[in-house]
Amino acid sequence: MNRIVPLSSLMSGERGEVVEIVGGRGVIRRLYEMGLVPFSRVEVLISHMPGPMLVKVNGSRIAIGRGIAMKIMVRKLP
Amino acid sequence: MKVVAIVGNPNVGKTELFNRLTGLNQHVGNWPGVTVEKKEGKYSYGGEEINVIDLPGIYGFTTRSIDEKIAKNFIVKNRPDVVVDVIDSTNLERNLYLALLLIESGANVVIALNMWDIAKERGMEIDVRRFEGLLGVPVVPTVATTGEGIEELKKAIFRALKGKKKGKKIKIDYGHEVEEKIKHIEKILERCRKDGYPSPRWVALRILEEDEDILSEFRKGNYWKDIEKLLDERIAGKIVEKRYELCSKLAAEIIKEKKEVKTLTDILDEIFLHKVLGIPIFMAILYAMFQFTFSFSAPFSDGISLFFSWLGNIAKSNISNEVLASFVADGICAGLGSVLVFVPPIFCLFFALSILEDSGYLARVAFVMEKILSKFGLHGKSFIPILVGFGCNVPGIMAARTIENESDRIITIMINPLISCSARLPVYALIAGAVFHGYTAGAAIYSMYVLGITLAVLMALLLRKLLFKGEVSPFILELPRYTKPKLSTSIIHMWNRGKWFLIKAGTFIFIVVIIIWFLSVFPWEATNGGKIIENSYIAMFGRIVEPVFKPLGWSWQAGTALFFGFLAKESIVGAIGALLGAEGEGVYNALANSNWFTPLTGFAYMAFVLIYFPCVATLSVMLREMKLKYTLLTVAYTVLLAFAVAFMIEFIGHLFGLS
Ligand SMILES: Nc1nc2c(ncn2[C@@H]2O[C@H](COP(=O)(O)OP(=O)(O)OP(=O)(O)O)[C@@H](O)[C@H]2O)c(=O)[nH]1
Numbered sequence: 246m247n248r249i250v251p252l253s254s255l256m257s258g259e260r261g262e263v264v265e266i267v268g269g270r271g272v273i274r275r276l277y278e279m280g281l282v283p284f285s286r287v288e289v290l291i292s293h294m295p296g297p298m299l300v301k302v303n304g305s306r307i308a309i310g311r312g313i314a315m316k317i318m319v320r321k322l323p
Numbered sequence: 324m325k326v327v328a329i330v331g332n333p334n335v336g337k338t339e340l341f342n343r344l345t346g347l348n349q350h351v352g353n354w355p356g357v358t359v360e361k362k363e364g365k366y367s368y369g370g371e372e373i374n375v376i377d378l379p380g381i382y383g384f385t386t387r388s389i390d391e392k393i394a395k396n397f398i399v400k401n402r403p404d405v406v407v408d409v410i411d412s413t414n415l416e417r418n419l420y421l422a423l424l425l426i427e428s429g430a431n432v433v434i435a436l437n438m439w440d441i442a443k444e445r446g447m448e449i450d451v452r453r454f455e456g457l458l459g460v461p462v463v464p465t466v467a468t469t470g471e472g473i474e475e476l477k478k479a480i481f482r483a484l485k486g487k488k489k490g491k492k493i494k495i496d497y498g499h500e501v502e503e504k505i506k507h508i509e510k511i512l513e514r515c516r517k518d519g520y521p522s523p524r525w526v527a528l529r530i531l532e533e534d535e536d537i538l539s540e541f542r543k544g545n546y547w548k549d550i551e552k553l554l555d556e557r558i559a560g561k562i563v564e565k566r567y568e569l570c571s572k573l574a575a576e577i578i579k580e581k582k583e584v585k586t587l588t589d590i591l592d593e594i595f596l597h598k599v600l601g602i603p604i605f606m607a608i609l610y611a612m613f614q615f616t617f618s619f620s621a622p623f624s625d626g627i628s629l630f631f632s633w634l635g636n637i638a639k640s641n642i643s644n645e646v647l648a649s650f651v652a653d654g655i656c657a658g659l660g661s662v663l664v665f666v667p668p669i670f671c672l673f674f675a676l677s678i679l680e681d682s683g684y685l686a687r688v689a690f691v692m693e694k695i696l697s698k699f700g701l702h703g704k705s706f707i708p709i710l711v712g713f714g715c716n717v718p719g720i721m722a723a724r725t726i727e728n729e730s731d732r733i734i735t736i737m738i739n740p741l742i743s744c745s746a747r748l749p750v751y752a753l754i755a756g757a758v759f760h761g762y763t764a765g766a767a768i769y770s771m772y773v774l775g776i777t778l779a780v781l782m783a784l785l786l787r788k789l790l791f792k793g794e795v796s797p798f799i800l801e802l803p804r805y806t807k808p809k810l811s812t813s814i815i816h817m818w819n820r821g822k823w824f825l826i827k828a829g830t831f832i833f834i835v836v837i838i839i840w841f842l843s844v845f846p847w848e849a850t851n852g853g854k855i856i857e858n859s860y861i862a863m864f865g866r867i868v869e870p871v872f873k874p875l876g877w878s879w880q881a882g883t884a885l886f887f888g889f890l891a892k893e894s895i896v897g898a899i900g901a902l903l904g905a906e907g908e909g910v911y912n913a914l915a916n917s918n919w920f921t922p923l924t925g926f927a928y929m930a931f932v933l934i935y936f937p938c939v940a941t942l943s944v945m946l947r948e949m950k951l952k953y954t955l956l957t958v959a960y961t962v963l964l965a966f967a968v969a970f971m972i973e974f975i976g977h978l979f980g981l982s
């Protein structure tokens with residue numbers, strides 16, 4: 246139902262469910278291991294435009310650069 | 324001897340637990356990546372001597388950075404008798420992922436449910452028995468900071484060592500499609516026995532997850548073609564997904580109660596990571612840190628300074644043997660005393676750094692600075708080694724191990740010597756105190772720190788443009804929760820790092836000072852007991868090096884002192900002290916009255932000391948952490964840059980009519 250958008254387009258306070266991560270294998274693995282896997286829920290805590298974002302996944306805070314945040318596709322949750 | 328390894332996600336309290344078990348004092352800090360090498364310790368329990376290994380933190384087995392590889396290899400290759408998996412109770416789901424991997428690898432796992440205090444504080448309820456039942460391994464709640472649960476943990480480790488099985492270990496069902504592939508690979512593996520690995524199933528899974536370490540071993544082999552056909556990116560993803568699915572299920576069953584609360588960390592992050600205020604707040608914190616270092620320590624330093632000039636005077640007037648009197652007064656009191664005067668500011672700096680580390684703010688700086696750093700070709704994580712480098716460049720360079728990309732890591736190491744470590748602070752303080760007055764002295768010292776960072780960043784840009792072309796690798800970093808630093812912990816940390824300064828002063832700086840004293844008063848007759856230094860041995864050496872520093876307007880004594888800075892930068896202060904002799908006026912006044920420096924040449928000298936040549940300790944760690952050619956390059960550029968900057972400062976100063 247909901248649109249699939251890159252994580253980087255979410256604003257502070259918005260939530261999403263990870264659908265897939267496109268990009269280099271190494272980065273994907275790293276994000277997976279840190280809990281950013283498909284079906285996991287993320288909440289954007291901080292997003293300063295062109296800087297990095299801070300997201301909350303399973304209770305941990307993960308800072309990610311803008312570049313990769315654009316490659317994490319999420320389904321926006323209400 | 325039995326070997327017990329401590330593993331877990333970064334920053335869950337592994338080292339704190341290790342310290343508790345062994346009674347050692349390894350460095351602990353509230354940011355991921357504090358431990359970057361394996362550390363060993365011992366304890367005995369039930370008559371058994373047990374070897375404990377503390378490892379760097381890992382999230383899983385697809386490791387890429389040096390520190391993570393150390394941890395993974397130790398578990399997979401060395402196969403310790405027991406693996407203690409330290410879990411952050413407040414973040415079960417993510418931490419369970421590694422627990423599953425460890426169990427799957429066939430390790431003899433004992434789980435330490437650490438940070439139990441925080442979980443309770445948040446009103447979380449965890450069913451420990453159920454946890455044990457579901458996973459089939461012993462689980463012990465612990466609070467590493469207070470020692471709660473350590474005895475129980477020791478007992479659980481002991482039982483595991485004795486092979487007392489707790490229950491049936493959990494086995495993950497990856498679903499039909501993946502399981503078929505696993506079977507397929509297991510069949511292939513039967514034909515080419517791979518020894519030294521946990522189990523065929525484990526190897527099959529690692530292959531499907533495309534673990535480079537394992538794949539590279541099969542690439543050369545006969546069955547590579549068969550294996551390669553089975554590789555599929557989608558399957559690899561599915562395996563991880565399945566594990567996480569299980570983690571969520573397990574967490575839901577184990578956690579009986581959980582409240583969603585807005586924690587202090589959420590609130591503080593809105594301030595410290597603020598879009599506009601983030602950087603100014605960081606600058607203010609740095610300023611406050613140095614302000615504290617200098618102001619708070621000043622009276623203590625004055626006291627030490629007075630003490631040594633008093634001691635020197637007593638020695639001069641009470642020791643009848645002239646050589647001995649000169650040795651005690653001009654050598655020990657003036658030389659060593661001038662170094663020890665700086666114990667208070669150095670300890671204050673380490674205290675402030677420890678608060679930065681323990682509060683959880685340190686890792687935030689990486690977040691705040693990421694955007695700017697990337698413009699200069701530096702990785703966001705590079706700022707952590709820079710901040711650690713303010714204390715000492717050795718741990719600063721080690722901290723770069725967590726940077727995955729090799730180019731990013733080498734750039735980070737190569738610029739670290741430009742970060743002004745605590746050992747350089749005595750040199751600035753001495754010279755600025757002698758040639759500047761009041762406010763300008765403080766400003767001159769601060770400007771050294773600013774100069775250091777500025778040059779480091781510009782150097783990074785240059786290295787990126789010339790040597791390490793390409794993009795900066797992606798930035799991913801977990802941020803810790805904020806905690807209120809404890810005075811007692813900060814004092815212990817301060818002591819652990821600061822004591823090296825005392826040890827250095829008591830050992831080889833002491834020797835350096837004696838050598839300089841000896842060379843500056845002998846031949847005894849010719850120098851008239853050290854009064855005519857121009858006739859001493861050291862003056863002969865000084866005249867050889869004099870031409871090098873003459874264009875910069877530095878006296879031969881100042882130039883000679885620089886040579887002793889190779890060993891450790893604070894030796895320069897000891898050398899200056901011993902060369903000046905005390906005469907009861909303290910090294911500041913002696914230097915102020917000596918006409919060795921004008922304000923301009925003194926300032927240039929400070930900058931030179933900041934930049935030129937990394938000290939031997941830094942050099943040796945650089946040699947270990949990167950290829951020889953990069954270390955040589957670092958030495959070369961620092962020496963050239965030091966001359967260039969010193970000349971620039973004097974040139975610009977002259978333009979403004981300074982002398
Ligand atoms: N409240 C509380 N804090 C803890 C506990 N255990 C550790 N800490 C704190 O958590 C932080 C991290 O501890 P470390 O022992 O350095 O963690 P580590 O797992 O070794 O971290 P890395 O070496 O970076 O992987 C420190 O600030 C500790 O004081 C605990 O049980 N309760």
Ligand SMILES: [Mg+2]
Pocket residue numbers: 337338339350351357358378379
């Ligand atoms: Mg550690």
